[in-house]
Amino acid sequence: MKKTPLYERHVALGAMMTDFGGWTMPVQYTGIIEEHKRTREAAGLFDICHMGEIDVEGPRAFDFLQLLLSRNLVGQQIGQLRLSVMTNEQGGILDDLTFYLMADQHYRLVTNAGTKDKDLAWILKVRAEQGFSDVDVTDLSDTIGKIDLQGPKSQAILQRLIPDDLSVLNFYHSVFSSIAGIDALISRSGYTGEDGFEIYTAAGRIGDVWDLLLREGAGEGLVPVGLGARDTLRLECGMMLYGSDIGEETTPFEAVYGWLVDLNKPFIGRDALKHKQEEGLKKKLVGFQMVGKGIARHGYRVFKDGRHLGEVTSGTFAPTLNRAIGMAYVPFALKEPGTEIDIEIRNRLTRAQIVKLPFYKRPS
Numbered sequence: 001m002k003k004t005p006l007y008e009r010h011v012a013l014g015a016m017m018t019d020f021g022g023w024t025m026p027v028q029y030t031g032i033i034e035e036h037k038r039t040r041e042a043a044g045l046f047d048i049c050h051m052g053e054i055d056v057e058g059p060r061a062f063d064f065l066q067l068l069l070s071r072n073l074v075g076q077q078i079g080q081l082r083l084s085v086m087t088n089e090q091g092g093i094l095d096d097l098t099f100y101l102m103a104d105q106h107y108r109l110v111t112n113a114g115t116k117d118k119d120l121a122w123i124l125k126v127r128a129e130q131g132f133s134d135v136d137v138t139d140l141s142d143t144i145g146k147i148d149l150q151g152p153k154s155q156a157i158l159q160r161l162i163p164d165d166l167s168v169l170n171f172y173h174s175v176f177s178s179i180a181g182i183d184a185l186i187s188r189s190g191y192t193g194e195d196g197f198e199i200y201t202a203a204g205r206i207g208d209v210w211d212l213l214l215r216e217g218a219g220e221g222l223v224p225v226g227l228g229a230r231d232t233l234r235l236e237c238g239m240m241l242y243g244s245d246i247g248e249e250t251t252p253f254e255a256v257y258g259w260l261v262d263l264n265k266p267f268i269g270r271d272a273l274k275h276k277q278e279e280g281l282k283k284k285l286v287g288f289q290m291v292g293k294g295i296a297r298h299g300y301r302v303f304k305d306g307r308h309l310g311e312v313t314s315g316t317f318a319p320t321l322n323r324a325i326g327m328a329y330v331p332f333a334l335k336e337p338g339t340e341i342d343i344e345i346r347n348r349l350t351r352a353q354i355v356k357l358p359f360y361k362r363p364s
Contacts, residue, residue: 004049005145005203006210013224021114023050025227032228036319039192039233040362042221043151045213046230048198049206052116053144054109054123058135061105068126069099070252070269072262076101079174081187085252085260086119087269091276092248095119096240096257098189100174108140112242116141126268145206149213149222150196150233152362157217158197162186166197179209191230193237194362235325236318238287238358244298245285245313245327251276254329255285256357284335285313287357290324290343292350301344302328309334312343318359325359326352 001024010017015026026047028035038044056065066073071084081100085093095115100108111119120139127135149158155166164177166188174187182205190196201209214222231241238256240246246255251273253261263274290296296315301308315326330341337356342349 002050004047005206006047006049006147009207009210010047010224015224015226018227020227021050021112023113025050026224028226028228029224032226032232033319035223035225035229036232038221038223039151039194039225039229040320041152042223043149043153043157043196043217044192044223044225044229045210045217046148046150046225047210048146048148049203050113051146052109052111052113052119052139052141053146053200054111054116054120055102055138055140056107056109056123056135057105057138059105060132060135061107064127064130064132064135065099065107066265067130067267068123070257070261070267070273071099072265073099078103081172081174081189083172083260085257086122087252087267087273088122088248089269089272090248091251091269091272093242093246093250093252093255093257094122094248096242096246100185100187110146114243143203144200145203145209146198146200147206147210147213148190148192148196148198149217150190150192150194150225151222152195153217153220153222154194154196157213157220157222158186158199161212161216180212182209184209191239192233193239193358193360194233231314232316232319235314235316235327236320236358236360238327240285240327241314250285250329253277253281254283281332283310283329284332285327285329286335286354287325287327287359288341288343288352288354289359290326290350290352291340292352294343294345294350295324296326296343296345296350296352302330303342303344303349304330304334304340309341315343320360327357330354 010026069084185200300312339354
């Protein structure tokens with residue numbers, strides 16, 4: 001099992017640890033609901049060091065990534081990050097990832113933890129087969145530490161530790177700065193639906209930044225948060241989890257990633273996606289809320305009028321909303337909000353209703 005540079009700190013804080021994608025990670029410290037609510041109301045600090053960072057550089061880096069990614073890179077500014085999917089020849093999702101334009105001809109891909117090795121192998125394979133040997137691809141995952149500071153008080157906490165004015169840092173933009181003298185890349189982004197920041201620094205210094213933030217934010221309610229609350233937070237916002245809600249067997253159009261696909265530019269998987277779109281989608285990922293009692297969990301079976309439709313991809317009790325929610329793929333004709341479906345919970349069919357995503361949006 002791999003351990004992040006923060007492992008010993010998690011143990012010292014009394015975290016419950018678990019296996020996640022080959023990493024030993026904290027599930028919770030004081031409790032999932034408590035950590036969830038603290039993030040929504042104050043601030044939470046997350047260890048995300050298990051995610052991958054892959055740099056792509058060179059005069060043809062732009063052309064190479066245009067081929068790899070579904071999103072059009074045109075117009076991206078230095079310091080800006082974007083979300084994209086990387087698809088295979090059949091249009092299946094290999095990964096959903098963010099990519100930063102670090103400098104001219106220099107990009108950084110931030111991958112999911114469980115897909116990093118697969119992503120890297122795919123990138124190198126495409127580079128070799130498509131004649132991009134002059135593009136440098138560097139796996140920096142073991143040298144970079146990453147933590148996320150999320151919640152309405154995150155800006156006030158972080159601002160006291162850095163010289164740059166965070167009030168002018170727009171959503172999905174980044175800045176090179178320093179945290180109490182420690183060099184860091186800071187972007188206004190995250191996976192919780194709240195205002196917040198993703199912070200990258202050298203793996204050997206990430207523990208110092210973690211400690212600084214926890215001390216600085218203690219008086220404003222900042223707490224460390226585990227994977228349990230990270231999951232409930234992201235699901236409330238309708239954000240997908242790779243391996244549960246999306247994967248190689250699903251396409252961006254079937255999920256809620258159609259807006260990330262530019263069919264007007266060539267990329268791997270484009271022709272397959274064009275064909276699927278022309279022939280019409282067979283299924284669609286939807287959000288639902290439980291009407292009857294019970295919590296729909298991952299893998300629970302979904303029915304309509306006694307007919308088996310599929311399985312719940314993600315499901316939980318939503319602390320902010322005080323109700324049970326989930327996501328599942330249903331036939332395209334059943335995707336509209338208001339449609340009633342049934343979830344099999346403990347061998348009984350329990351009524352649910354399809355609702356519009358996301359389930360939660362933070363107050364503006």
